[in-house]
Amino acid sequence: MKRLTIRLAVREGAAYLRTHNDSQNGPMLNINRDKLGYKPVPGYYRMVKDLT
Structure with missing residues (x-):
């Protein structure tokens, strides 16, 4: 799921991603x-x- 999210963010031009743990x-x-x-x-x- 995270990899799909990263791919979508790259495709949409997101400047950065955050996650919390x-x-x-x-x-x-x-x-x-x-x-x-x-x-x-x-x-x-x-x-x-x-x-x-």
Whole structure:
């Protein structure tokens, strides 16, 4: 699915693609970095507090 998405983005002239991963999911991080060429960049952090 990711490869199809990348092909579509290239065909449509996208400037870049982003993906998000669980930082503990080593196998997916390896696929994204090693096989698909994604580069890690600083991310966003979200903190949530349940007030109920």
